[in-house]
Amino acid sequence: MIILTLNCRSQTIHYHLFDYPNPIPLTQGYVEGIGTHSTNCILNGSPLLLEDHHDALDYILKTLCHPEYGVLDSLSQIRGVGHRVVHGGETYHHSVKIDVEVLHTIRKVERMAPKYNIPSRQTIIAAMELLPDVDHVAIFDTAFHHTMPAKAYMYPLPYEWYEKYRVRRYGFHGSSHLYLARRAAAHLGKPVEQCNLITIHLDLGVSLCAIRNGQSIDTSTGMTPVEGTAQERRCGNIDPGIPGFIMDWEELSPQQIEEVLNEKSGLMGLTGGDCTTRQEVLIKAEQNDPRAKFAAQIEAYRLRKFIGEYLCVLGQCDAIVFSSGQGNIEADVRRRVLDGMDCFNILLDEKKNGQPRCIHSEIKISHPDSAIDLLVIPTDEARVFCEDTAQIVNGTFDPTRHISYTFDDL
Template identity: 40%
Template sequence: MKIAVINSGSSSLKFKLFEMPSGRVIINKLVEHIGEPNSSVKNHFEAIESLHVNFADIDAVGHRVVHGGEKFRNSVLIDDEVIEAIKDLIPLAPLHNPANLEGIKVIRHKAPDTVQIAVFDTAFHATLPKEAFVYALPYEMYEKNQIRRYGFHGTSHAYLLQEAAALLNKKVQETNIITLHLGNGASACAIKNGKSCDTSMGFTPLEGLVMGTRCGDIDPAIALFMQNELGLSADEVDNTLNKKSGLLGLCGENDVRNIERRSDERAKLALDIMVRRIQKYIGAYMIVLEEVDAVVFSGGIGENSSYVREKVMNNKILKNIKSLVIKTNEELQIINECLWVLKNRKITQA
């Protein structure tokens, strides 16, 4: 069986073709600068054409879809209804869902009989209790406008759960862990009895931990101050919080490897602020979970920075908790989700 994984971004397309059940990667390609000035690749159709893959020979294609809203609690077979629902969710992910849809539509055009499956970044967090996902805003904003915590990096946290449970020699449904996906984008997740019960990213991926260029948690009135007192437009505020803040804003760069090599005060402060925020979330999630089997580090920083890991765990309370380092594999998790959907499809059809 051949299963492909497509991550269709606004200006890039990642493609991996797996042979199952061996898990061998047959093709691994990345197409960048889609639609950018001077790029030879004008759109996603041309990007997929450039892969030179016969999709009619592939058994299934799994698509990473960033936002599934409240509708999609699991991965699903893609049909007309699913496409319309993903389209309806564009206001919640205006940069991502349109690009995800483009990848789906191109494969439909090229190989209409090939099974396609949507794997949602938000679905793993569909188990959050209401007290974890409802903001203390006028309640009608949740009911009418879908303003709530959704959480992201779901495929990564789901993969880390499976791997951590195996390493801890525990059943998934009995595993209580705190997973840390630490990269340029970063999020924490409290997993109780194998289910996400809290997570640091919220309505958007801006909330939570200090990231490469995102500020994470701040007083929301700062955004109003930036507009009213500093004269920034709404777009400028958005750009500042998402692309000019975080480690980059604190010390001028967002590559932790370079920051660690520096000896200046700003570099040290940036790392200390990032570490402190991670520790605050771990502490909060310890209360939520009551029992913690392990803290799991993953992502580019979590996997490779022993400095950050040691700083985070260098605490009298945390020293008594097991820590694990697991290399995340979101593509493999998408494959597992596809296999689950295909299996359930066969059961339903039987």
């Protein structure tokens, strides 16, 4: 069964094409710079001006069927399209087939994740026009975290804000945390429902999740993706008084200060704009660049604080699971994060941690005497998108029961 998955941001579409249940994509790629004069089409590198996500998706579909470098004979081979949707609000607790009501909900909550929900909705509309005869499925980042108890998701703010506007913690990167938890359970040799874990999604966005008996009970991101630990461009947790203070002195609008907190803070802000990606920060830190090294220290310090917090929340923890979004350079990240945690008898095996195969392979990096397993598992969100879509297309997706995935076993 041919499944196309789409993951959109303001100027980008990432895509994977699967022949389910084969876990290896037939092809994958991305188009970036949508709506600008610097559109980058990775499959052939040809510079194009793609006005919007409709144009970009149309180009992707034509590329998939291109007589020279395409992988499909016809678009009719595609049976389903899985769309990553970052915010589903309180409405959706699992992936769903998209209809008018779903589109309405995506639009209703887009103010809480505009850089994701707006382009996702636009791409869904384009996909339903360009591929009208297939099922389209929304896979929500927030769905995995719907199991959080109220004491974890409610903020100590006027309760009427929750009643009127649903101001609360929602959490993000849910598909990644789901994948990391399932793979960790396989390595631990027991059902995910019997596992207590701390999963750490490390990429452009960064988040942690406390998982008890296979379910999310707390997570670092909040009502919007900007909360939590320091991320590539997002500030994470700060004194709530800072935005008002800076707005006053710099005469910034709410939209301008929000742009700073989302796009000009985090590791990028700490380096003063000298680095443009998290990977560049980590590389420069390794080269002893003072500002990059300082930013990397702050990232590790804040990650360590969340791990300590979640160890207290869980009580008993089977494993701490790191994704690997930036390759072997993250060996230093893990070392910095775990430094000094021997007080919890959490012990890193330095030799295993530095192995090059940590880039693409799943590996245990804890010392044999460690009380908690330490795992590196490269995440695969697109595989979650594919499998949820395929099961909904097949009519086998039943959220009232345990949902199985092909990656549940080693």
